[in-house]
Amino acid sequence: MQYPQQAAKSATATIPIVFAFGGDPVQAGLVASLNRPGGNITGVTFLSTELTGKRLELLHQIVPTARTVGFLVNPTAAAVEISGVETAARVLGVDLMTLKASTPNEIDSAFAILVARRIGALLVVGDPLFSAQSRQLAALAARHAVPASYADRDNVVAGGLMSYGENFSVAWHLAGTYAGQILKGERPADLPVQQATKVGLVLNMKTAKALGITIPPNLLAIADEVIE
Numbered sequence: 001m002q003y004p005q006q007a008a009k010s011a012t013a014t015i016p017i018v019f020a021f022g023g024d025p026v027q028a029g030l031v032a033s034l035n036r037p038g039g040n041i042t043g044v045t046f047l048s049t050e051l052t053g054k055r056l057e058l059l060h061q062i063v064p065t066a067r068t069v070g071f072l073v074n075p076t077a078a079a080v081e082i083s084g085v086e087t088a089a090r091v092l093g094v095d096l097m098t099l100k101a102s103t104p105n106e107i108d109s110a111f112a113i114l115v116a117r118r119i120g121a122l123l124v125v126g127d128p129l130f131s132a133q134s135r136q137l138a139a140l141a142a143r144h145a146v147p148a149s150y151a152d153r154d155n156v157v158a159g160g161l162m163s164y165g166e167n168f169s170v171a172w173h174l175a176g177t178y179a180g181q182i183l184k185g186e187r188p189a190d191l192p193v194q195q196a197t198k199v200g201l202v203l204n205m206k207t208a209k210a211l212g213i214t215i216p217p218n219l220l221a222i223a224d225e226v227i228e
Helices: 004-011 048-062 079-092 104-116 128-132 134-143 153-157 168-183 205-211 217-222
Strands: 017-021 041-046 068-073 095-100 121-124 148-150 162-166 194-196 199-204 225-227
Touching: 004 017, 004 041, 017 168, 041 168, 048 068, 048 079, 048 121, 048 148, 048 162, 048 217, 068 104, 079 095, 095 104, 104 134, 128 134, 128 153, 134 148, 134 153, 134 205, 148 153, 153 162, 153 199, 153 225, 162 168, 168 194, 199 205, 199 217, 205 225
Parallel strands: 017 041, 041 194, 068 095, 068 121, 121 148, 148 162, 199 225
Antiparallel strands: 162 199
């Protein structure tokens, strides 16, 4: 799959481009290096890939009895996150079952498999599709009583159990700052790629109560936001 940022870079070598990218921009071929991006493109990267294993660890603390955890991915975009979460699963002694969905209908099908296999919890990869379908995911998880962890706070606002992920507003602010600097005459090649590292844990206590789950006190103590 070609990311939109890669398509934009392929389209022009002269028009300045500022990206906000949840992966490794060097590996993706967007820039030559983080400190010296080169060319006409620079921007902000955030820790979506690195956080997936940590989200599994937090979910395991909330649902320690779930020996198998579903791992919902978009097969067109999420391959880079699989190895990291598999490593975390081995450390925790948890079995992972990868479920694939690239459309809303396939999300329904993935939940049907989840329920049929009696999988005890669900880890949803960070992906624009799953953020856009936050209400669908929350409704399915509630209907089938599945504790689920997400990358995006919006999923928890929609009724999901928990999220642990980047503060996207910080990334957008940094990207906007770069756009302003470029409009004032600076070159993208001279602006190092910035890394947005502010993350947050969000818990939905109403959902936890509906699922019959008690959130461990240590997680409540470190949560950045608790939705009652």
